[in-house]
Structure formats: C-alpha cells, structure tokens
Amino acid sequence: MSASSPIRPVLPPDILARKGGTPLVVLTAYTTPVARLVDPHCDIVLVGDSLGMVLHGLPSTLGVTMDMMILHGRAVMRGLSRAMAVIDMPFGSYEEGPREAFRNASRLMAETGAPSVKLEGGAHMAETIAFLTARGVPVMAHIGLTPQSVNTLGGYKVVGRDAEAQKVMADAEAVAAAGAFAVVLEKVPEGLSARITQALPIPTIGIGAGARCDGQVLVVDDMLGLFTDFRPKFVKRYAELGAAASEAIAAYAAEVRDRQFPGPEHGFADVLPPKGAKP
Ligand code: KIV
Numbered sequence: 297m298s299a300s301s302p303i304r305p306v307l308p309p310d311i312l313a314r315k316g317g318t319p320l321v322v323l324t325a326y327t328t329p330v331a332r333l334v335d336p337h338c339d340i341v342l343v344g345d346s347l348g349m350v351l352h353g354l355p356s357t358l359g360v361t362m363d364m365m366i367l368h369g370r371a372v373m374r375g376l377s378r379a380m381a382v383i384d385m386p387f388g389s390y391e392e393g394p395r396e397a398f399r400n401a402s403r404l405m406a407e408t409g410a411p412s413v414k415l416e417g418g419a420h421m422a423e424t425i426a427f428l429t430a431r432g433v434p435v436m437a438h439i440g441l442t443p444q445s446v447n448t449l450g451g452y453k454v455v456g457r458d459a460e461a462q463k464v465m466a467d468a469e470a471v472a473a474a475g476a477f478a479v480v481l482e483k484v485p486e487g488l489s490a491r492i493t494q495a496l497p498i499p500t501i502g503i504g505a506g507a508r509c510d511g512q513v514l515v516v517d518d519m520l521g522l523f524t525d526f527r528p529k530f531v532k533r534y535a536e537l538g539a540a541a542s543e544a545i546a547a548y549a550a551e552v553r554d555r556q557f558p559g560p561e562h563g564f565a566d567v568l569p570p571k572g573a574k575p
Contacts (some may be wrong), residue, residue: 418467
C-alpha cells in the first residue's frame with residue numbers, strides 16, 4: 297500500500313479505540329491466498345506461531361523459528377490491504393530480556409512490514425512490553441493458556457479457575473499498564489474474562505474465553521475444518537473444507553486411473569486451426 301492509497305490500513309491506535317465497541321474480528325493467516333480471503337472481513341490478521349502445528353506438522357509451537365515467522369509474515373502482508381497484521385514472536389526470541397525482544401521484534405517488523413507483534417506472558421513480561429512500546433513496537437499480549445509454556449503448564453488446560461483467577465487478573469492488569477494495545481485471553485473461564493474485560497482499558501481478544509471479550513480470534517484452519525488433527529472445545533466449524541478437499545482429491549485420483557481425466561477440453565490440438573475458423 298502506498299502513502300497515497302485511498303484505503304487506510306487499521307493500526308494499533310484504531311484497535312485500542314475499539315475498546316467496548318463492536319467486537320473485533322480476528323483470524324489467523326499464514327499465506328497470501330488466505331490473507332486475501334480474510335482481509336475484507338477482519339480487523340486483525342494474526343500470523344500466529346500456530347503455523348508450526350497447522351502448516352508444518354510440528355507437535356507444538358516450540359519449534360517455530362524467526363525465519364519461519366518472517367517467511368509467513370511476508371506472505372501474509374502481500375495479501376492484506378486493510379486489516380492490521382500482528383506477528384507472533386516465536387519461543388526463544390524474547391524471553392531472555394527486553395533487548396533481545398527488541399532486536400527480534402524490530403527484525404520481524406522490518407523484514408515483514410507487519411506493524412505489531414504478539415508475545416506470550418503476563419506480569420513477568422511487563423518490563424519487556426514497556427521496553428518495546430517505548431521504542432515503537434506495538435505489542436499485543438497473550439495470557440491465560442500460553443501454548444509456548446505448555447511444558448511448564450502441564451498441558452493445554454483452562455487457566456484461571458479458583459485461586460488462579462487472581463494471578464490471571466494481575467497478569468492482565470500488568471500487560472495493560474505496560475502499554476500493550478490489546479491482550480489475547482486464551483482458555484480463561486467466562487466469568488473471569490468478563491471481569492478482566494471490564495477492568496482493563498485495552499481490548500481483550502478471547503479464544504475459549506466466552507462472548508464478553510472485546511473481540512474473538514480463531515485459527516482459520518480450525519474454523520474452516522482444514523486442520524483436523526484435534527478440535528478444541530472452543531472451535532466452531534463454519535465449513536468442512538478438509539472433507540470437501542478429500543472428496544475432490546479422491547475424485548481426481550479415480551478419474552486419472554479410469555482415464556476420464558484429462559478430457560478433450562483440457563488438451564491441445566496438434567495443428568492450430570486456420571485464423572478466423574470457428575473453434
Ligand atoms: O498462534 C496462534 O494462532 C495464536 C492464537 C491461537 C491466539 O496465538
């Protein structure tokens with residue numbers, strides 16, 4: 297998009313201004329064609345590190361690298377003209393300290409063109425979030441279930457029931473005070489996520505966190521029925537594209553074996569018809 301483009305892209309201050317308004321629509325994308333599909337409908341497109349599991353067949357997000365995020369981030373940016381991109385900081389690229397986080401966040405932004413990053417963690421990441429935002433890196437935080445910590449959390453469990461609720465609330469308040477422009481609440485009980493949404497001055501984006509958040513995010517391959525290895529309870533399938541693709545591929549295979557494909561309409565004549573002749 298050029299500076300004179302008539303379509304102004306969504307930017308972090310626009311997202312912040314949507315607090316308490318019409319719910320924010322967020323989906324993931326990892327490729328140019330999917331970015332083109334979601335762009336007209338979404339406020340934010342997340343280049344999530346879920347791409348490690350969804351696209352690359354990894355067992356968790358822990359093996360995702362900076363190079364993978366940059367490759368997919370560039371592809372997504374080519375497909376967006378309106379929605380705001382957020383790019384995930386992969387495991388190991390920001391936890392050591394604010395300076396390492398800035399080095400890698402600025403690389404993600406410079407090499408992809410994405411205007412913001414997301415990182416996982418609550419109060420213990422507040423110093424890093426403040427360091428980044430003070431230096432021109434808009435940060436979306438991610439608390440509750442943080443998949444990069446699956447090994448310390450002991451699985452992909454709901455986070456914030458009973459006594460744990462206080463810690464999740466403290467995490468939410470800490471990332472907001474540090475300057476995050478929005479926060480993802482993943483697998484947080486509904487009542488708690490409603491209280492957090494009410495308490496914070498920044499938008500909450502829920503995934504498995506109930507309907508009272510300021511917005512919702514889903515992994516696009518989950519909601520389209522393209523990723524079927526497992527199905528979290530919070531996923532609603534809006535299409536069954538995986539099943540439709542399987543049927544189409546089986547039909548192609550059968551037609552090739554029966555010599556039904558290609559048909560005459562898919563081939564090329566040996567001799568060109570004379571100019572002006574009807575095809
Ligand atoms: O990586 C991802 O796709 C995410 C969303 C599930 C929020 O972090």
